[in-house]
Amino acid sequence: MKIFEYMEKYDYEQLVFCQDKTSGLKAIIAIHDTTLGPALGGTRMWTYDTEEDAIIDALRLARGMTYKNAAAGLNLGGGKTVIIGDPRKDKNEEMFRAFGRYIQGLNGRYITAEDVGTTVADMDLIHMETDYVTGISPAFGSSGNPSPVTAYGVYRGMKAAAKEAFGTDDLKGLTIAIQGVGNVAYNLCRHLHEEGAKLIVTDINQDAVQRAVEEFGAKAVAPNEIYGQECDIFSPCALGAVINDETIPQLKAKVIAGAANNQLKEERHGDALHEMGIVYAPDYVINAGGVINVADELQGYNRERAMKKVESIYDNVAKVFEISKRDHIPTYKAADRMAEERIEKARNSYRSTFLTNGKSILSR
Structure with a gap:
């Protein structure tokens, strides 16, 4: 190498x-x-x-964290x-x-x-x-278990994606298929259930599935059946690379918004979603609640302040859609562009400050 x-x-x-x-x-x-x-x-x-x-x-x-932190609006x-x-x-x-x-x-x-x-x-x-x-x-002085905070961020981002697709961010009555019901997805299910969404769930852990069925009235399906469910939103919350050549033809959802990392197996699969008119909320933007939460520890953790910042994931996801439409590009590329633009603005600010200070020194 x-x-x-x-x-x-x-x-x-x-x-x-x-x-x-x-x-x-x-x-x-x-x-x-x-x-x-x-x-x-x-x-x-x-x-x-x-x-x-x-x-x-x-x-x-490391490179992925640069984009994630920048897209989340963190000074990191x-x-x-x-x-x-x-x-x-x-x-x-x-x-x-x-x-x-x-x-x-x-x-x-x-x-x-x-x-x-x-x-x-x-x-x-x-x-x-x-x-x-x-x-x-x-x-x-830590923030503790990050899963509930990550879930809340995904919930906020999902509402932004719903507004883009359906014209309203109200999730009541929508059918949401959730792949994986681990710690993050369980808390996500709780938010969705409280808003009145209908849930379809799957997981290789049958105990996790049964808990979601009992507590949230979710419908359980086999792991390989989750992609083809009649639903409004598909929420990948388990493994990565689940958006691929095999699964895309099965999808019936209008929105993809979930907590899993690296959901696209390849970039071209993001292109395919764009061409199909499926609203895709890029994973590292929508699942940034955890890193936003731990970043708050650097200032002396304040849960109210951290949760307020996590709420901004709604606006971050919405901005991705704006850039996608502005530049006529898929949302996965728009997310990268949003992060890159923020970093470049900071670089330009540093250059401007340096040049200004340099001139003032030379003129003394």
């Missing part, structure tokens, strides 16, 4: 390799862009086949960490404390959080060495 060539292609700022022989730590911190502020992104622990796979994943995820850049190892057997206190010291050494350029393979307890260990970590235990 030609690392510098790859970094130059997507304009990454920094790649940090962290090693601690005693604890077995092998970590890679990728910082993509800090134009809007310090890079915020979680720490993932995974059994990568090769070191190159780990590097590529760190870089890919994008970064990500991957730790090479099996989260079920390779963890130890020394590992996360050593990693915390590496984060501290970056002096605030990167702030970490929980991700796949890491937990609140792991973040607490990192917190022993640095303050540049979010998602720690509530006893230390």
Whole structure:
């Protein structure tokens, strides 16, 4: 892998390799862009086949966080960490404390959080060495479980998508097919049920499905039947890449709005939805409630302030639709453009400030 060539292609700022022989730590911190502020992104622990796979994943995820944070209106850049190892057997206190010291050494350029393979307890260990970590235990001032907040953000974004498709953001009476009924989707179902929506649910976990049936009067279907349901909104809240060549022909929904990451298997599938007239709320815009919530911890967590910010996901999704119509592009491209425009405005502001200050110095 030609690392510098790859970094130059997507304009990454920094790649940090962290090693601690005693604890077995092998970590890679990728910082993509800090134009809007310090890079915020979680720490993932995974059994990568090769070191190159780990590097590529760190870089890919960091760039995704730049766009997610920018689109969410946060004054934060994008970064990500991957730790090479099996989260079920390779963890130890020394590992996360050593990693915390590496984060501290970056002096605030990167702030970490929980991700796949890491937990609140792991973040607490990192917190022993640095303050540049979010998602720690509530006893230390954390916001706690992010799932309800993420769900509320998806709910707000879904209402914006409904308004785009149906002319009103009232979800009462609409039929919504939800794929996956985990922690986020369960809370989403609660909001939708309270507004009077009709729910169709599926999950490989039958207990989760049964809970939704009993508490929200949802209709249960088999996992492979969810795509073809007669519904107004399809809400992917489980795996990624579920919008693909096989599923698109089955869709009967007018709207796709859900919590899952990387819903489009390939970009061309976003093009296909656009051509079919299906309103697609890009995943990293609509599911940003979690990162908005943990970002508030950096100011000393205030739930009322955080939830007010999460409500703005409605406006962010609506802006994506505006850009899509303005530039005649699919919404997945419009989301990227919204993030890029915000970053570019910040860059131009910095350049303007620098030039103004420079002239004033020279004229003294």
